Amino acid sequence: MKFECEKTLLASAIEGVSRAITNRSAIPVLEGVYLKAEGFNLTLTGYDMEMGITTTIECNVLVPGETVLEAKLLLSMVSRMPAGDVRIELTDEGQAIISGGVAEFEIPALNASDYPSLPVTGADNTMTIPTSMMRELIEKTIYAVSQDDKKPAHTGELFVIEPGSLTIVALDGYRLAIIQRDVECTRDIRIIIPAKTLQELLKILGGPEDPVKIDANRRYVVFTTNGYTIMSRLIEGDFLSYETVIPKEKRTRVVVDCRTFINVIERCSLIITERLKNPLRITFAEDKITVRCQTPLGKVVDEFPPVKLEGDPVEIGFNNRYLLDALRYSKCERMALEINGPLSPVKLLPEEGKDFIYLVLPVRFKNEG
Structure with a gap:
């Protein structure tokens, strides 16, 4: 195998597919990028047995072939080459020579025949949406995904796909995020996509109007966008x-x-630490909102006026981080909090409309029964 490829193009492709590669795999060949050169193209693949990312770029193929090269090392070498073309050549002794300008590296190549084939997903076309919508849907919900493996289903996001509608839900037992959009869908299916897959998809997405094609069935989801294909097992x-x-x-x-x-x-969070997680005590009244907290580090009181308050004054406890996340990821100028008492989940919405719904569970104060 021997090919030449423009350095920046090659480095970008290696970086993209490497997002599916784990550095400490039980199968050594999965720590590498699979490269296949044929015709006028180079196809690159990264795979960790749960998620696979592939892309194809133009290159000058001098001798067709395939190999697997250690991903992290390959990316470091190619990205540090001088501007221009990079040449990769496989020797008869199983070494890979990577050269650019006068710089040349020689590293061991892994056996391409040991690299597992990506599964044939059989996923059916579900919808195509613009990148701007895909990015918004993930960014406004991914913060609420559970980090606890005890409930695997909650370590991903629920995609409720119905004709004309897509709803995405994330929750971790303390907060919940729901966002719904009217889109043209060809399927009626509910799937749970791992958070890791969606986080890597975010990094690969292209321009705002670029399409994101989504194929799905009961076992797999496949995203095609910006020259990449991301295949993932579902939860x-x-x-x-x-x-x-x-x-x-x-x-x-x-x-x-x-x-x-x-x-x-x-x-008010300056006196809260990972070890001292005392709740914020927030009083909502017509003329002011008062925020209090006390920990062994000290105590704090702060206040500000509401834009508007309707109904009864109420005092409620919050985990500071959960409330902060909801406010930050909403990307709203104003939000409405709907409260049904100090122990009921608090609903957070945009001031107008139902662009999303967030829920945050209150924290019960220690002096309450």
Whole structure:
């Protein structure tokens, strides 16, 4: 095998497919990038047995062939080559010579025949949406995905795909994020996509109007966008029936300026640490919102005026990080908090409309029964 490829193009492709590669795999060949040169193209693949990423770029193929090269080392070498073309050549002794300008490396090549084939997913076309929508849907929900493997289904995001509608749900037992968009879908299916797959998809997405094609069945999802194909196994298991936990009523509705609220919470969080996770005690009243906290490091009181408050005054406890995440990831100027008492989940929405729904569970104060 021997080929030449423009350095920047090659480095970008290696970096893209390497997002599916783990550095400490039980199968050594999976720590490498699979390269196949034929015709006028080079196809690159990264795979960790759960997620695979492939892309094809133009190159000058002098001798067709295939090989596997250690991903991290290959990317470091190619990205540090001088501008221009990079040549990769496989010797009869199983070595790979990587050269650019006068620089030349020689590293061991792994046996391409040991590299596992990506599964034939059989996934059916489901929808095509613009990158801007895909990015928004993930960024506004991924923060609420569970980090606890005890409930594997909640370590991913639920995609509820119906004709004309896509709903995405993430939850971790303490907060919940739901976002829905009207889109043209050709399927009616509910799937749970691993958070890791969606996080890597975010890094690969192209321009705002670039299409993202989504194919899915009961076992796999396949995203095709920006010259890449990302294949992922789905998470099996039962996702919480999220519709049943959304409060239907409210006793208090308060509209806040998000930037002001974030600034106050950040100040009050200065005395909260990983070891000292005391809750924020927040009082919502018609003329002011008061935020208090006390830990062994000290105590703090801060306040700011609401934009508007309807209903009863209420005092409620919050985990500072959960409340901050909801305010930050909403990317809203103003948000409405709908509260049905100090122990009921708090619903957070845009001031107008239902662009998304966030829920945050309150924290019970120690002096309460």
